[in-house]
Amino acid sequence: MDVFAIAxxxxxxxxxxAVPYALAALGLIVCERSGVLSLGxxxxxxxxxxxxxxxxxxxxxxxxxxxxxxxxxSAVSVLFAVMTILLRVNQVIAGLALVFFxxxxxxxxxxxxxxxxxxxxxxxxxxxxxxxxxxxxxxxxNQNIVVYLTLPIFIAVVWVLTRTTAGLRLRAVGENPQAADxxxxxxxxxxxxxxxxxxxxxxxxxxxxxxVSTKLWIAGMTGGRGWIAVGLVIFAxxxxxxxxxxxxxxxxVEALIPQLAAAGVQLPQYxxxxxxxxxxxxxxxxxxxxxxxxxxxxxxxxxxxVREERR
Numbered sequence: 001m002d003v004f005a006i007a008x009x010x011x012x013x014x015x016x017x018a019v020p021y022a023l024a025a026l027g028l029i030v031c032e033r034s035g036v037l038s039l040g041x042x043x044x045x046x047x048x049x050x051x052x053x054x055x056x057x058x059x060x061x062x063x064x065x066x067x068x069x070x071x072x073x074s075a076v077s078v079l080f081a082v083m084t085i086l087l088r089v090n091q092v093i094a095g096l097a098l099v100f101f102x103x104x105x106x107x108x109x110x111x112x113x114x115x116x117x118x119x120x121x122x123x124x125x126x127x128x129x130x131x132x133x134x135x136x137x138x139x140x141x142n143q144n145i146v147v148y149l150t151l152p153i154f155i156a157v158v159w160v161l162t163r164t165t166a167g168l169r170l171r172a173v174g175e176n177p178q179a180a181d182x183x184x185x186x187x188x189x190x191x192x193x194x195x196x197x198x199x200x201x202x203x204x205x206x207x208x209x210x211x212v213s214t215k216l217w218i219a220g221m222t223g224g225r226g227w228i229a230v231g232l233v234i235f236a237x238x239x240x241x242x243x244x245x246x247x248x249x250x251x252x253v254e255a256l257i258p259q260l261a262a263a264g265v266q267l268p269q270y271x272x273x274x275x276x277x278x279x280x281x282x283x284x285x286x287x288x289x290x291x292x293x294x295x296x297x298x299x300x301x302x303x304x305x306v307r308e309e310r311r
Contacts, residue, residue: 004136010252010259012139015147016213018251020045020205020222022150024229025236025243026157027201032238033161034194035174037302039095040080041202042226043102048073048203049210050106053217054113056120066146066207073203074196076102081195085188088304099226107219115217122215146212151244153201158240170194174298177305187305202226224277231280235287237296246283253279 024041031038051072055065080098083089110116123144131141161167170190172180177187209225210217228250236242257272 006259006263008136008139009262010255011137012142013259014248014252014255015140015143016251017254018247019147019150020209020213020225021229021232021250022244022247023153023205023208024202024226025232025247026154026240027198027203027205028229028233029198029236029238029240029243030157030161030170030201031194031198032233032301033174033298034170034191035177035298035300035303035305036081036084036191036195037091037095038080038195038198039092039230040077040098040102040226041229042222042224043099044073044077044199044202045206045209045222045226046102046106046220047076048206049221050110050115050206050217051203052207052211053118053120054115056122056211057115057118060121062123062211065211066204069207069211070200070203073206074200077195077199080199081192084304085191085195088306091302091304103220110217110219117216117218119216120211122212144212146208154240154244157201161240171298174300177300177303181305181307187307191305202229205229228276228280231284235283237287238298239296250276250279 024045027044028038028041048069052065052069055068056062059065076098079101080094083094083097084091123146125142125144126148128141132138134141159167161171169180169185170193172183172185173187173190173194180190181187205225206222209222214221232243232246232250235246254276257267257275260267
């Protein structure tokens with residue numbers, strides 16, 4: 001395989017790898033902007049992946065399957081929201097517990113319902129001619145509909161967060177819940193809404209992997225992408241656009257590995273498996289070293305709120 005073909009396939013496949021990271025990171029940003037630290041992305045992605053493939057087997061409509069996957073992830077996140085917002089359980093522990101719960105739940109449900117390794121039909125690629133006919137970069141414009149919708153989703157979420165009253169209230173709850181409460185904003189309601197909405201996006205990321213990308217379900221198929229999304233949020237300093245850029249970076253790295261293998265480059269199996277996590281660690285170290293002044297972290301992130309409590 002020549003260099004031109006490798007580069008073409010690499011660029012064409014990168015968006016497919018980047019989309020789950022982007023959607024999961026965006027969902028986490030929505031949740032954490034309200035002050036709720038969410039470490040359960042890996043588990044919610046598994047729920048979305050399983051629910052999506054189950055809906056696809058039952059209905060055969062990718063759009064319906066993705067929507068039901070989002071609803072399933074939001075439904076499961078209610079448990080996390082109750083623990084952290086109402087019962088004020090430590091948010092780190094609650095997030096880790098959610099991951100383990102979802103891993104066991106999805107593995108069990110996938111086996112009981114017989115959904116494991118069942119191939120499904122899904123959406124195909126849509127060529128944006130004449131851009132798709134360009135040399136080298138043409139494959140970038142021959143993607144499935146979810147890839148094309150990712151940018152509008154980011155634009156819509158950023159607009160809501162920065163240009164609407166709802167976004168202002170959500171960010172106020174995450175920055176200073178005491179002041180928000182004094183202004184008549186329900187901290188509990190807005191944090192619940194943020195957790196549900198953010199979890200829906202994380203579930204969509206998981207469903208993309210199973211329904212659109214691989215077109216089947218395998219236990220634990222997210223392969224740690226939820227944890228990488230958590231790192232992406234910190235790398236992006238809670239900025240959606242920086243998170244999108246980081247997702248593209250990780251997508252490019254992950255897409256390069258199979259291209260190198262196809263070109264005959266022999267890479268140790270465990271080196272390949274550790275590569276995304278090694279890059280995540282490197283990015284985290286870079287963020288810690290390069291940090292200057294405010295880092296964009298919501299002021300009340302991870303802090304439970306009790307009305308009338310004064311700190």
